[in-house]
Structure formats: C-alpha cells, structure tokens
Amino acid sequence: MPPNASRRSERSRRAILDSALDLVGEVGYARTSIEGIAARAGVGKQTIYRWWPSKGAVLLDALLALSEGEEGEVEDLPDTGDLEADLKLVMRATVAELTDPRYDAPMRALATEILHDPALRAQWSERLDGPLRRLKEERLRSAQAAGELPGELDIALAIDLIWGPVFHRWLQSEAPLTAEFADQVVASAMHGLRG
Amino acid sequence: MPPNASRRSERSRRAILDSALDLVGEVGYARTSIEGIAARAGVGKQTIYRWWPSKGAVLLDALLALSEGEEGEVEDLPDTGDLEADLKLVMRATVAELTDPRYDAPMRALATEILHDPALRAQWSERLDGPLRRLKEERLRSAQAAGELPGELDIALAIDLIWGPVFHRWLQSEAPLTAEFADQVVASAMHGLRG
Numbered sequence: 001m002p003p004n005a006s007r008r009s010e011r012s013r014r015a016i017l018d019s020a021l022d023l024v025g026e027v028g029y030a031r032t033s034i035e036g037i038a039a040r041a042g043v044g045k046q047t048i049y050r051w052w053p054s055k056g057a058v059l060l061d062a063l064l065a066l067s068e069g070e071e072g073e074v075e076d077l078p079d080t081g082d083l084e085a086d087l088k089l090v091m092r093a094t095v096a097e098l099t100d101p102r103y104d105a106p107m108r109a110l111a112t113e114i115l116h117d118p119a120l121r122a123q124w125s126e127r128l129d130g131p132l133r134r135l136k137e138e139r140l141r142s143a144q145a146a147g148e149l150p151g152e153l154d155i156a157l158a159i160d161l162i163w164g165p166v167f168h169r170w171l172q173s174e175a176p177l178t179a180e181f182a183d184q185v186v187a188s189a190m191h192g193l194r195g
Numbered sequence: 196m197p198p199n200a201s202r203r204s205e206r207s208r209r210a211i212l213d214s215a216l217d218l219v220g221e222v223g224y225a226r227t228s229i230e231g232i233a234a235r236a237g238v239g240k241q242t243i244y245r246w247w248p249s250k251g252a253v254l255l256d257a258l259l260a261l262s263e264g265e266e267g268e269v270e271d272l273p274d275t276g277d278l279e280a281d282l283k284l285v286m287r288a289t290v291a292e293l294t295d296p297r298y299d300a301p302m303r304a305l306a307t308e309i310l311h312d313p314a315l316r317a318q319w320s321e322r323l324d325g326p327l328r329r330l331k332e333e334r335l336r337s338a339q340a341a342g343e344l345p346g347e348l349d350i351a352l353a354i355d356l357i358w359g360p361v362f363h364r365w366l367q368s369e370a371p372l373t374a375e376f377a378d379q380v381v382a383s384a385m386h387g388l389r390g
Contacts, residue, residue: 030311112307115366116225129367156370157360157379164363165355171310172324172362175351184352192387 015041017062029109056113083143091182210236212257224304251308278338286377
C-alpha cells in the first residue's frame with residue numbers, strides 16, 4: 001500500500017475502534033450496531049465488514065488497542081522479587097480498569113459475547129486471555145523459583161485463586177470493587193497458597 | 196380458580212419451564228425463542244407472555260424450579276461444626292451442577308443475560324442470588340461464632356474468596372472443573388481466611 005493510503009487506513013481503523021468503545025459506553029452493547037459505529041467513525045460499513053466479522057470482533061480489537069503499549073505489546077507483570085507487593089500493584093490496576101467506564105461496559109460485553117460466539121472466543125483466547133494468562137503463569141513460576149511459592153503448587157489453581165475473587169465481585173456482586181479489596185484478595189490468596 | 200383449572204395451569208407452567216431448559220440445552224440461548232418454548236410446551240405464546248416478561252425471566256424460574264426442594268425452598272448449607280468439610284460438600288455439589296449439561300447452558304445464559312437486563316438482574320438478585328448469598332453469610336457467621344474464622348473477617352470478602360475461583364474457572368478457563376479442584380479451592384481459601 002502506498003504510504004498515504006496506509007496512513008489513511010490506520011486512521012480509519014483507529015476511528016472505528018474509538019467509535020465502538022464510545023458507543024458501547026453510551027448506549028450499551030445490545031444497541032451498538034456496525035452501522036452506528038461506521039456512521040460515528042465516518043467510514044462506510046463495508047470498511048468495517050472488510051476488516052472484522054462481527055461487532056464483538058471490533059470490540060476485542062478496541063480493547064486490545066486500549067491495553068497495548070506503544071509497540072503494540074502486552075506489558076510483563078512487574079517482578080521485583082516480592083510477589084505479594086507485585087500482585088497488589090497488578091490487582092489495583094485491574095480494579096481501576098474494571099471500574100473505569102471506558103473499560104467496564106466493553107469488557108462486560110466481551111465477557112458475555114464470548115460465551116455465545118465460539119469464533120470470537122477463540123480470538124479472545126489467542127490474543128487477549130492467552131497472552132495474559134501466560135504472563136501470570138510466568139510471574140508465578142518465577143516466584144516458585146525464588147522460593148516464594150511451594151514448588152509443587154498447581155499454577156492454574158493459583159491463577160483462579162488470585163484472580164477469581166476480583167472477577168466474581170465484578171460480575172456477580174453489588175459490593176464495591178476497591179483498591180483495598182484488591183489488597184485483601186491478594187493478601188488472603190497469597191496466605192492460602194503459601195500454606 | 197377452580198381446582199381443575201389450577202391443576203391445568205400448574206401443568207402448563209411446568210411444561211413451559213421444562214421446555215425452556217430443554218431448548219436452551221439443545222440449541223443455545225440465542226436461538227431459543229418464546230415461540231419455540233410455547234410450541235414445545237403445547238401452549239400458546241400468549242400464555243407465556245401473560246406470566247413472564249422475557250425469555251430470561253422464564254429461564255430464571257426454570258432454574259429456580261430445578262434448585263428448589265419439594266416445598267419450594269432453597270436448602271440451608273450444611274452445618275456440622277466443621278466449616279471446611281461442609282464447604283467441600285457444597286463446592287463439590289456446585290461443581291457437579293456447573294458441569295451438568297442440564298444446568299450449565301441455562302446458568303451460563305442467565306449469568307450473562309443479567310449483565311444486559313436490569314429488570315432480570317433485580318429478579319435474579321431477589322430470588323436466586325440474594326437468598327443463596329444469605330445462606331452463605333449465615334454459614335460463615337456460624338463459623339465465626341464457633342471460633343473457626345476470625346471474628347473481624349469481612350464476610351463479603353470471604354464469599355468472593357471461597358466462591359470466586361470456581362466461578363472464574365467455570366466462565367473464564369479451559370481447565371477442568373473437578374471435585375478435586377473444588378476441594379483444593381476450599382482448602383486454600385480456608386487457609387487464607389484463617390490467617
């Protein structure tokens with residue numbers, strides 16, 4: 001593609017992703033349509049259908065764009081040698097995201113859409129959940145190597161124990177999702193895992 | 196209502212609830228319609244609309260009917276004086292439900308539908324989640340009173356720590372949901388909470 005066309009195309013892509021997030025935040029996922037996203041982004045709806053198979057797929061890319069760094073990569077989890085302190089930082093950031101309206105509505109929509117759309121679930125696993133899970137596994141293995149966690153610990157179990165409570169409160173509870181809650185979950189999960 | 200009409204009406208209600216569960220299990224929630232449920236139950240769709248505002252509401256009643264005892268009440272959690280053993284029983288039963296096809300698809304559908312439908316969420320809170328949460332709170336308070344858990348423990352936090360990991364694995368993970376996993380979650384959560 002000549003440089004100008006490529007720049008234009010990247011501009012359209014960004015406008016589509018931003019419009020998708022805006023609309024889901026404003027009117028909800030159910031009332032967000034490809035037509036609406038196209039109108040707001042100032043592109044034809046064929047442009048969207050050329051790049052994405054469904055509005056769920058647009059949303060997945062929009063969320064990936066939000067969480068990616070400048071180079072388009074998911075960042076490593078911090079590893080200062082103190083697992084509990086590092087996980088508290090990570091969990092506070094997660095709680096901040098889950099309570100930020102820009103993320104909350106789209107992530108809720110995606111969490112439910114993947115239960116009904118196997119193709120989208122495969123994309124979500126491959127591009128968002130899988131890479132995140134590998135970062136978590138890596139950080140927990142490093143803690144095992146450093147003697148902070150038992151060597152025989154089941155890492156998949158540890159991930160459910162550490163991240164499950166925050167996810168549970170986010171989707172299932174009316175109780176507030178706060179930084180203090182994040183700290184308590186990490187402290188309690190770590191205490192349980194060390195035993 | 197004369198006795199015969201009342202019996203007929205109860206028979207229709209049961210047929211509708213069974214048909215809703217069957218259809219969601221067979222073709223998925225998205226492709227289940229009020230028309231489809233009515234046809235399978237042998238009633239007119241107006242009968243369904245007279246009793247329920249949406250297919251999500253039918254499904255909620257169907258799940259409530261599944262989990263109710265003979266007298267239509269949710270059962271207490273066991274209280275033998277050994278919290279860890281009691282919770283392992285409860286969690287194994289939960290895992291058995293979540294992996295039973297008759298429950299899995301409808302509960303998945305409901306878990307996601309309440310995120311988009313505030314009226315249904317209110318019903319779900321009032322009739323399913325609220326009563327269950329109160330039973331959990333009651334059992335944990337009884338353990339506090341018996342000295343099995345610290346008196347100052349935040350009960351809402353404890354519920355997220357105990358039930359969150361199973362919910363997380365059910366909705367977010369490909370890893371198997373087994374009785375052994377249920378035991379490990381309870382043991383680890385209890386260890387974390389006692390500290």
